[in-house]
Amino acid sequence: MLLKFKIFRYDPKKDEKPYYQTYDIQANPVDRILDCLNRIRWEQDTTLSFRRSCGHGVCGSDGMRINGTSALACQKLVKDFKENEEILIEPLQVFRVVKDLVVDQEPFFEKYNSVKPYLISNSPPPDKERLQSIEEHQIFDDAIRCILCACCTASCPITQAEETETYIGPAALVRAFRYLFDSRDEGAEERISLLDNKDGAWGCQTKWWCTKVCPKEIPVTRQIARIKKRIIESKKGKQ
Amino acid sequence: MNFQHDIVIVGAGLAGLRAAVECVEEVDVAVVSKVLPTRSHSGAAQGGIAASIGNEEEDCWEWHMFDTVKGSDYLADQDAVEIMVRDASRVIYELEHMGVPFSRNGAGKIAQRNFGGHTQDYGKRPVKRACHASDRTGRVVLDTLFDQCLRKNVKFYQEQYVLSLVCEEGKCMGVVTYDLSSGELNLIAARAVLLATGGCGKIYKTTSNGFASTGDGFGMAYQSGIPLQDMEFIQIHPTGLYPLGILVSEAARGEGGILRNKTGEQFMERYAPTVKDLAPRDIVSRSILTEVREGRGFDGDYVHLDLTHLGEERIMEKLWEITSFVRIYLGIDPVKDPIPVQPTIHYIMGGIPTDSEGRVLIDDKGTVAQGLYAAGECACVSVHGGNRLGCNSLLDLLVFGRRSGIAMKQYIPESGSSTISYESLKMVQAKIDGLLDHSGKEKIDDIRRRMQSLMMDHCSVFRNEEGLKKGLEETRSLKERYRDINIENKGTSYNYELMEAVELGHQLELAEVILLSALTRKESRGAHFRDDFPERDDTNYLKHTLVFRTPGEPDVRYKPVKITRFKPQPRKY
Structure with missing residues (x-):
């Protein structure tokens, strides 16, 4: 079937401003949108730049806006669009465009790093594994599906707004949740002090966009709410 | 730009990151990757990591060793296999201590499940040996190691594509990289270089591998005069999602899934009466295609993987990712x-020959290349021989990634001082300028498609002399056409066409090496099956293939297999 792609183009090294370019492509219904983009670049316009790696929603490389909504191009199928429909492809919001659909993810990883995304444990580990019950593991099992694609952070109205751009965003908070609620972690106090401010968990205004766009179906907003609850509980405990 | 470090690691998958974590506190280490962190293909590993920690059933490293050797069809070097399986429990506990969120059993210990070819008591019955985190094991280990790298401030050069090794005075002294964001070349000097560049599945049309798996490390080593070992042994995973080829983890069968032909029959009972659907991958892939050849496949040449009897709860807990892919x-x-x-197409057992410390070997006598190391899928230690067992690859990456790190740390003080010249940089710059300036008539995409199809047709599960010769001939004509490629994109920012042109150069060289290795091995062993030589021939071929690059046709030589505990026996399951 024939599809029409309208793709955001911008090379800051030579273009004064961004523009849109359209491409027609014959595609099979089972093709991914990523397959279409690959073919456009291979067959029609080799100057088009976008990231991709695994092609099946595990590496997190090909987050972009498809008809206005953040998604992975490898998870969207041609059959879900109509013949002759114009499909609008744009880079993720929030981040600086480096070239076409490629955005600067450095700030994303900086915010990610700010939550101490690693197990904090001061007691010496046992000879074998630390024990953890199935129920304890299940508390954060959804969160470990995160592939750092940045779709949530790019879709969040709070990270998008200039006055709140220092908010660390949902992806970093999902990783914070993953460690805060891991029964093996002993860093709760320092984690809570990192998260208990307007750029941390309190930056979230429960807009649900993160949950809506997450390609791995993580209940992001609920997890952020649980962090907030945990902060309040820890304060009560101290009083 | 010029940079200098003690150690440069090429590739940010599990082998590379594990080596980096090992070194960073004592020496100056940098990781170079052509993709962003956590995008490397180790992340796509699903099923688990094999270790005889015995959390579910009685197990020991001797059984694991036997299974690995038998799985390899006796081509693995048994001294290296012993090192790997004896280290496996330590690897698992170390990962757990780092924070890897393993799935748990009722006792709160790390959960283990069945996987193909892993057995109790030297082949008597399947054993639960695969430690896992649902079916996203590779991704969570990659995330955890990346987090450790952040914690320890490992320096990353991301989206830098390594174009060449710098080898001077008989030593490897660094790499030349192409910065995708600026289009500029960098010279990164180092006392030791680790190649941890992963596999090369993208030489083929239908593969579970990602776009980045183009075999760059093999190609660069080969161009630098390093031979490539056992490249005819390509693992074809039995269960790729039809028709895309996306991996459906063996964990599906480990949890109890059953393969059925179009009559509904559990056909693996006929091919492997003892372990059935838990036979090693080479055997299951051949069995599926035999069913298809004999008319018992579905239209479109596929079979069914049936999970419907497992129940929703178990499927969602242990097989969430593959369920999501299928949906x-x-x-x-x-x-x-x-x-x-x-x-x-899933994995390559062969690769850059190394010893068990990751040191690259440059000939059939075991001579070490100074300053050059390799680990992970691009290396051939050899622990997988003719066929790798599922869950032994992550183990390989973690065991030999770490050992390479230790070996490099020890090598740094004794590496001596030497000054890198700019000759290599100039040569690589000239090559890139040449590629960009040349206005040829061939399109990269056409040549790549042709290569991917011919490898699929002639060098997949079933092979024969006629097909391999035809494939080799055609690959050589594609190499000729490659000399006249045209790169339309002259831009300096994220010029993926230029990167893919260089990748294609490596891929064509590797296709030739794979076809030639397969043509020369006139027997069937592990994943290498010849219709015209259907039996294993230990008298003539119980040996490793080594292919050397020469100005003319590549030179094929051999080296012996190390056999310690287990003498070759017929391989039945």
């Missing part, structure tokens, strides 16, 4: 309906 890509719910699967 997204085929609109099928594996809880209710069987999954259409067909074999897909």
Whole structure:
């Protein structure tokens, strides 16, 4: 079937401003949108730049806006669009465009790093594994599906707004949740002090966009709410 | 730009990151990757990591060693296999201590499940040996190691594509990289270089591998005069999602899934009466295609993987990712309906020959290349021989990634001082300028498509002399056409066409090496099956293939296999 792609183009090294370019492509219904983009670049316009790696929603490389909504191009199928429909492809919001659909993810990883995304444990580990019950593991099992694609952070109205751009965003908070609620972690106090401010968990205004766009179906907003609850509980405990 | 470090690691998958974590506190280490962190293909590993920690059933490293050697069809070097399996428990506990979120059993210990070819008591019955985190084991280990790298401030050069090794005075002294964001070349000097660049599945049309798996490390080593070992041994995973080739983890069968032909028969009972659906991958892939050849496949040449008897709860807890793939890509719910699967190119057992410390070996006598190391899929230690068992690859990456790190740390003080010249940089710059300036008539995409199809047709599960010769001839004509490629994109920012042109150069060289290795091995062993030589021939071929690059046709030599505990026996399951 024939599809029409309208793709955001911008090379800051030579273009004064961004523009849109359209491409027609014959595609099979089972093709991914990523397959279409690959073919456009291979067959029609080799100057088009976008990231991709695994092609099946595990590496997190090909987050972009498809008809206005953040998604992975490898998870969207041609059959879900109509013949002759114009499909609008744009880079993720929030981040600086480096070239076409490629955005600067450095700030994303900086915010990610700010939550101490690693197990904090001061007691010496046992000879074998630390024990953890199935129920304890299940508390954060959804969160470990995160592939750092940045779709949530790019879709969040709070990270998008200039006055709140220092908010660390949902992806970093999902990783914070993953460690805060891991029964093996002993860093709760320092984690809570990192998260208990307007750029941390309190930056979230429960807009649900993160949950809506997450390609791995993580209940992001609920997890952020649980962090907030945990902060309040820890304060009560101290009083 | 010029940079200098003690150690440069090429590749940010599990082998590379594990080596980096090992070194960073004592020496100055940098990781170079052509993709962003956590995008490397180790993340796509699903099923688990094999270790005889015995959390579910009685197990020991001797059984694991036997299974690995038998799985390899006796081509693995048994001294290296012993090192790997004896280290496996330590690897698992170390990962757990780092924070890897393993799935748990009722006792709160790390959960283990069945996997193909892993057995109790030297082949008597399947054993639960695969430590796992649902079916996203590779991704969570990659995330955890990346987090450790952040914690320890490992320096990353991301989206830098390594174009060449710098070898001077008989030593490897660094790499030349192409910065995708600026289009500029960098010279990164180092006392030791680790190649941890992963596999090369993208030489083939239908593969579980990602776009980045183009075999760059093999290609650069080969161009630098390093031989490539056992490259005819390509693992074809039995259960690729039909028709895309996306991996459907062996964990599906480890949890109890059953392969069925179009009559509904559990056909693996006929091919492997003892372990059935838990036979090693080479055997299951051949069995599926035999069913298809004999008319018992579905239209379109696939079979069914049936999980419907497992129940929704277990499927969602242990097989969430593959369930999601099947729902997204085929609109099928594996809880209710069987999954259409067909074999897909998955892994290469062969690679850059190394010793068990990751040191690269430059000939058949075991001579070490100074300053050059390799680990992971691009290396051939050899622990997988003719066929790798599932869950032994992550183990390989973690065991030999760490050992390479230790070996490099020890090598740094004794490496001596030497000054890198700019000759290599100039040569690589000239090559890139040449590629960009040349206005040829061939399109990269045409040549690549042709290569991917011919490798699929002639060098997949079943091979024969006629097909391999035809494939080799055609690959050589594609190499000729490659000399006249045209790169339309002259831009300096994220010029993926230029990167893919260099990748294609490596891929064509590797296709030639794979075809030639397969043509020369006139027997069937592990994943290498010749219709015209269907039996294993230990008298003539119980040996490793080594292919050397020469100005003319590549030179094929051999070296012996190390056999310690287990003498070759017929391989039945």
